[in-house]
Amino acid sequence: AQSVTQLDSHVSVSEGTPVLLRCNYSSSYSPSLFWYVQHPNKGLQLLLKYTSAATLVKGINGFEAEFKKSETSFHLTKPSAHMSDAAEYFCVVSVIGFGSSNTGKLIFGQGTTLQVKP
Amino acid sequence: NAGVMQNPRHLVRRRGQEARLRCSPMKGHSHVYWYRQLPEEGLKFMVYLQKENIIDESGMPKERFSAEFPKEGPSILRIQQVVRGDSAAYFCASSPRRGELATGELFFGEGSRLTVL
Numbered sequence: 001a002q003s004v005t006q007l008d009s010h011v012s013v014s015e016g017t018p019v020l021l022r023c024n025y026s027s028s029y030s031p032s033l034f035w036y037v038q039h040p041n042k043g044l045q046l047l048l049k050y051t052s053a054a055t056l057v058k059g060i061n062g063f064e065a066e067f068k069k070s071e072t073s074f075h076l077t078k079p080s081a082h083m084s085d086a087a088e089y090f091c092v093v094s095v096i097g098f099g100s101s102n103t104g105k106l107i108f109g110q111g112t113t114l115q116v117k118p
Numbered sequence: 119n120a121g122v123m124q125n126p127r128h129l130v131r132r133r134g135q136e137a138r139l140r141c142s143p144m145k146g147h148s149h150v151y152w153y154r155q156l157p158e159e160g161l162k163f164m165v166y167l168q169k170e171n172i173i174d175e176s177g178m179p180k181e182r183f184s185a186e187f188p189k190e191g192p193s194i195l196r197i198q199q200v201v202r203g204d205s206a207a208y209f210c211a212s213s214p215r216r217g218e219l220a221t222g223e224l225f226f227g228e229g230s231r232l233t234v235l
Binding site: 032034036041042043044045046049090104105106107108109110111 | 209225
């Protein structure tokens with residue numbers, strides 16, 4: 001069975017400082033992993049995805065994440081936070097079904113609220 | 119190419135009424151998924167549909183909830199006799215094939231926020 005754990009429910013940074021949002025996953029198979037961002041009262045926007053290609057994944061808005069199999073982690077980082085980055089961030093794993101194929105179901109972490117202070 | 123369209127964006131119902139939420143997938147997408155987000159929580163899978171077929175409804179509550187995706191028209195999530203605990207954001211997602219097969223990526227709408235008084 002697959003699962004994902006976001007280690008921090010709230011992260012607060014100052015504008016211009018680095019961002020680190022932590023995520024650990026559990027999967028019997030090589031997982032597909034995603035980070036989605038949700039701004040208040042909005043839908044979810046895909047930031048980046050890992051699908052067993054390069055372990056360092058670059059996404060939109062300067063975000064990137066590194067897949068570390070030995071640590072079962074997929075932490076999201078950004079070198080310099082911007083005020084517009086304040087939002088809810090979800091680490092997500094794709095559910096693998098029979099025959100090691102994607103089922104289309106996603107398992108979401110509990111979310112991390114990123115606060116960016118001026 | 120328009121994204122996933124959901125309506126209404128906000129819906130208020132009194133206890134015991136019915137709620138109908140609609141979702142039009144992206145053009146060319148034939149797979150639809152419904153997720154529910156309770157306050158302060160992540161999204162939880164409810165149901166996966168293709169045209170005229172329910173593929174996986176393992177996340178749907180056993181009573182009062184139903185979903186359909188007819189040959190013509192949007193997918194509908196229907197909640198009968200709503201209770202306060204149904205208050206949540208309901209998100210629809212679509213993909214051209216089952217979870218994009220290789221990646222599992224889904225494309226989400228902006229959600230329908232149901233408030234039950």
